[in-house]
Amino acid sequence: MLSNLNALLITWALTLIIVIGGVTLLELTYDPEEQPADTTTPANVTDGADPEAKDAAEGDTSTPQPEVKPETTADTRAQPRERMAYSTEALSSQVDPNVIDIDNMPIIGRNGTKPLNVYAAKHPVGNLRPKITLIMTNVGMNTRLSRDAIRALPSPVTIAISPYAIDADRWTDEARMGGHETLMMLPLEPFDYPRNNPGNLALLLGSSVSRENTAKLNTIMRKTDRYIGLISYMGSSFTMNSEAMRPVLTEIGNRGLMFIDARTVPASRATQVARGLGVPSSFSNAYVDENLSEEDIERKLRALENRARTLGYAVGIIRPKPITVRTVNNWLDGAHDRGFILVPVSATADKQPAR
Secondary structure, three states: OHHHHHHHHHHHHHHHHHHHHHHHHHHHHOOOOOOOOOOOOOOOOOOOOOHHHHHHHOOOOOOOOOOOOOOOHHHHOOOOHHHOOOOOOOOOOOOOHHHEOOOOOEOOOOOOOOHHHHHOOOOOOOOOOOEEEEEEEEEOOOHHHHHHHHHHOOOOOEEEEOOOOOOHHHHHHHHHHOOOOEEEEEEEOOOOOOOOOOOOOOEOOOHHHHHHHHHHHHHHHOOOOOOOEEEEEEOOOHHHOHHHHHHHHHHHHHOOOEEEEOOOOOOOOHHHHHHHHOOOEEEOOEEOOOOOOHHHHHHHHHHHHHHHHHHOEEEEEEOOOHHHHHHHHHHHHHHOOOOOEEOOHHHHOOOOOOO
16 A cells, blocks of 8 residues: 555656646747747748848748858847937837728828828938938848847838738837838749749739739738838839839829839839839839848948949848848948938938939
């Protein structure tokens, strides 16, 4: 009888140890801020020179991926906003009922008020310094990298949220709390589609998909609110087709938004079509961190300086990569002394010479 009791006690003790150990392990490994990847995320994309296509092909989802060079969260935060000569004043978190309908779609208010004007950040008016805009894209696809980059970069950096990000409202809130303007990313058909696939929300070429394109565009525009416009994602084939771009840009303009052409190919017609329709527009001049090396990022930033010095404005696209954040912040420390000013993308609307 005693032997049976001892055996029972031993069994009970071992069970308790296993249960406690399992709970402890879960607590150590579970990160409540890590989100699962959206099932609509593109799985195989390698579009031209667009570095974001490589992100998607490599599975740049909500699980942090290794960088080319070992980087840490501490590296990203080594350049706090306080070092920058820019305001960190939060933008309003309130949704203006005049520029949104009951279906959570942006609209032009009855008095002509546009979401572009309501949600744009302040920028210097009358300042004659050459102006540079940086747009950080693919936000929301990696929780930690996106969050750290938003908090580390100064407020004039514009934040472009992926339509495949889970809880886009969270990223809108995070960005505007730091004073950043926001955009929604608009996936468009690239060369070699469907081998290069920007995901199931991508707008595609062909008359048979025009109705589907409208539905997808509306789905993307409903993902969140308080953004000022849309920026193309991939789209090397789509943006070269003026007829395909026209109804898309017409709808964007009718919603009181601006359009930014990421310009994955020099032959893109998107900006010319947008200006012909009277849609406020801008376009990228460089993918700043196409190569994740400090030297190459600095070189691209200096090229933007040269362009801004010549033409008044220059726009670059970056990603929420630790090496990018650190290098950009280091570069910005001396930009003012070199005569440049960083502005949000709304300040570039129709300012660049179209070609």
